[in-house]
Amino acid sequence: MHHIQPEQPFHLDHTLDSGQVFRWHKNGHVWEGIVNGELIQISQNGSIHCNCNEGFLSTYFRLNDDLDTILSSIDKDENIHKAITALYGLRLVRQDPWECLISFICSSFNNVPRIKLIVENLSREFGTQFHQGYTFPAPEALARASVKELRKCGLGYRDKYILETAQIITSGLDLKKLKSLSYEKAKETLLELPGVGQKVADCVCLFSLDKLEAFPCDVNIQKCVNRFYGPCTNVRAFGREYFGEYAGYANHYLFHYHRLYRTR
DNA sequence: GCCCAGGGGATAG
DNA sequence: CTATCCCATGGG
Numbered sequence: 001m002h003h004i005q006p007e008q009p010f011h012l013d014h015t016l017d018s019g020q021v022f023r024w025h026k027n028g029h030v031w032e033g034i035v036n037g038e039l040i041q042i043s044q045n046g047s048i049h050c051n052c053n054e055g056f057l058s059t060y061f062r063l064n065d066d067l068d069t070i071l072s073s074i075d076k077d078e079n080i081h082k083a084i085t086a087l088y089g090l091r092l093v094r095q096d097p098w099e100c101l102i103s104f105i106c107s108s109f110n111n112v113p114r115i116k117l118i119v120e121n122l123s124r125e126f127g128t129q130f131h132q133g134y135t136f137p138a139p140e141a142l143a144r145a146s147v148k149e150l151r152k153c154g155l156g157y158r159d160k161y162i163l164e165t166a167q168i169i170t171s172g173l174d175l176k177k178l179k180s181l182s183y184e185k186a187k188e189t190l191l192e193l194p195g196v197g198q199k200v201a202d203c204v205c206l207f208s209l210d211k212l213e214a215f216p217c218d219v220n221i222q223k224c225v226n227r228f229y230g231p232c233t234n235v236r237a238f239g240r241e242y243f244g245e246y247a248g249y250a251n252h253y254l255f256h257y258h259r260l261y262r263t264r
Numbered sequence: 265g266c267c268c269a270g271g272g273g274a275t276a277g
Numbered sequence: 278c279t280a281t282c283c284c285a286t287g288g289g
Contacts, residue, residue: 019270020270104270105271105272107269107270107271108270108271108272109268109269109270109271109284109285110269110270110271110285110286110287111268111270111287111288111289112269112270112288113269113287113288113289114269114286114287114288115269115270117286117287117288118286151285154285154286154287155285155286156284156285156286157272157283157284157285158272158284158285159285161272161273194272194273195271195272195273196272197271197272197273198271199270199271199272200270200271200272203270216270217270218269218271219269219270219271220270221270255270259270
């Protein structure tokens with residue numbers, strides 16, 4: 001077990017319970033998740049206690065992002081200010097692009113507990129078993145699955161999206177290479193995948209491709225923006241222009257705050 | 265039982 | 278281009 005005192009503001013519960021990741025579960029005071037094929041155990045009691053090294057923590061939890069500078073830059077009004085105050089230390093996570101893509105295709109017209117259920121089912125059925133659980137399925141494993149097998153995981157009508165997207169990836173689309181493209185170009189590529197629309201593409205850009213200006217727009221964010229900032233036809237564009245280069249942080253603070261307190 | 269969920273695709277206008 | 282409609286499933 002390592003004991004680490006982060007230099008950066010870091011609130012573990014807000015970070016892992018905010019609907020950006022789906023393979024983390026809290027047992028008592030310890031969060032457990034399978035990342036890059038390994039079981040990570042992490043808790044926070046003043047300092048961070050974990051079975052991983054500081055390099056992993058820094059990469060996965062984006063500890064090189066200067067959160068105070070970022071939050072200052074998005075702290076534009078009383079509404080976002082309340083979310084920042086309530087959720088201070090919430091960090092965006094740097095996920096694996098493939099896992100992020102599949103997870104958010106599953107997220108459409110779905111709720112968080114059920115997204116978690118589906119992702120666990122997929123991992124159990126198509127991942128690789130190791131001594132502490134199942135890895136997230138490789139693209140090849142999903143690409144050679146049958147629609148019926150996928151449907152058994154609870155995917156519903158999304159089964160074809162998952163299968164066809166997996167087949168496109170295995171036939172030569174390297175998601176990690178999208179990191180080197182601009183936000184617009186990366187998103188354009190993602191939008192060609194079945195089951196990927198504006199919202200899912202923005203989530204993949206924000207949570208796995210380092211495109212911090214992405215401003216995913218779901219029904220919650222739509223309601224937030226309309227209530228706080230008035231009628232708005234293009235919420236994505238509004239978010240990017242209003243909050244700036246770190247609009248994605250503003251988006252996630254608003255999203256989680258709205259979900260916690262159900263401010264209809 | 266009922267309502268709804270971090271939407272996307274197809275179709276019509 | 279925008280407006281509807283439908284989609285499977287199970288948590289709350």
